[in-house]
Amino acid sequence: GENVEQHPSTLSVQEGDSAVIKCTYSDSASNYFPWYKQELGKRPQLIIDIRSNVGEKKDQRIAVTLNKTAKHFSLHITETQPEDSAVYFCAARDDKIIFGKGTRLHILP
Amino acid sequence: DAGVIQSPRHEVTEMGQEVTLRCKPISGHNSLFWYRQTMMRGLELLIYFNNNVPIDDSGMPEDRFSAKMPNASFSTLKIQPSEPRDSAVYFCASTQGHSNQPQHFGDGTRLSIL
Numbered sequence: 266g267e268n269v270e271q272h273p274s275t276l277s278v279q280e281g282d283s284a285v286i287k288c289t290y291s292d293s294a295s296n297y298f299p300w301y302k303q304e305l306g307k308r309p310q311l312i313i314d315i316r317s318n319v320g321e322k323k324d325q326r327i328a329v330t331l332n333k334t335a336k337h338f339s340l341h342i343t344e345t346q347p348e349d350s351a352v353y354f355c356a357a358r359d360d361k362i363i364f365g366k367g368t369r370l371h372i373l374p
Numbered sequence: 375d376a377g378v379i380q381s382p383r384h385e386v387t388e389m390g391q392e393v394t395l396r397c398k399p400i401s402g403h404n405s406l407f408w409y410r411q412t413m414m415r416g417l418e419l420l421i422y423f424n425n426n427v428p429i430d431d432s433g434m435p436e437d438r439f440s441a442k443m444p445n446a447s448f449s450t451l452k453i454q455p456s457e458p459r460d461s462a463v464y465f466c467a468s469t470q471g472h473s474n475q476p477q478h479f480g481d482g483t484r485l486s487i488l
Contacts (some may be wrong), residue, residue: 266432297474308465308479309417316474354417361430362407362477366416 267292269357271365278345279373286368288355289337295357298331298338303352303367312353313340345372376400378480380466386486392454395483398447399468407477408441408451409465417465423449456487 268291278284290298296317301309315322315329315338322329326345331338342349350372355365379398387393399406407422421431423443431441438457443449453460463484467477 299476301479308481310479311476314476358474361419361422363419364417 267295267357267359267361267363269355269363269365271355271368273368274366275369275371277371277373280345280347282345284340284342284345284349284370286340286353286355286370287337288339288357288365289335290357290363291336292357292359293333293336294359297358297362298329299356299358299362300327300329300340301354301356301364303354305351309354342370347372347374378466378468378478380464380480380483382483383481384484384486386488387456388488389457390455391487392452393456393460393485393487395451395464395466395485397449397451397466397480399449399466400470400478401447403468403470403478404446405469405471406443406449407467407469408449409467411463411465411482412461420451458487461485461487 271288299314300312302312303309313324313327313329315331326343328341352367352369354367356362381396405424408420409417411417420433421441422429426443441451463482465479465482467479469475469477
């Protein structure tokens with residue numbers, strides 16, 4: 266079955282700098298790659314997703330890249346702000362969705 | 375759109391008791407997923423349904439866990455008997471149609487087994 270690895274587990278970034286979170290997946294049949302943000306005590310919320318026919322997608326300060334050959338995808342957050350502090354999960358989906366273990370992002374003042 | 379609705383939001387009970395968690399998916403969504411989230415193991419998929427039929431229950435920890443979806447607008451996750459190690463946040467999520475659609479999560483049930 267699908268296996269999703271996510272790195273790093275914790276990331277501290279100075280406010281205004283960029284943050285990058287990387288994930289790899291094992292099942293070449295996976296065709297959908299969402300990213301979720303989870304604030305403390307709240308539910309995971311979709312922030313951006315990418316489908317396998319696209320290599321890159323951007324939404325304001327957030328971008329995601331996908332390399333299907335290497336089976337890895339990344340989340341990029343630019344000009345980080347305090348409200349970006351949260352846990353971020355990547356996921357890969359074919360018939361069912363498998364999540365990475367999460368990255369706890371701290372934005373330092 | 376009311377979103378995915380879970381109840382209760384919090385549950386505290388003694389070990390050995392039966393626990394029932396409830397979920398109402400978003401209207402029109404035909405896939406429903408149950409997850410368990412802990413610090414140690416992250417977000418684990420327990421079971422998912424497609425058109426009310428269980429498709430994959432390989433994530434269900436053991437026979438003490440069972441899930442049903444009697445109709446398109448309701449699902450339950452039951453633990454009987456409950457144990458302290460079942461303490462976690464349980465999320466329900468739903469999605470519409472094809473596999474490349476986003477999942478929408480409920481607010482979760484925080485379960486504490488004493």
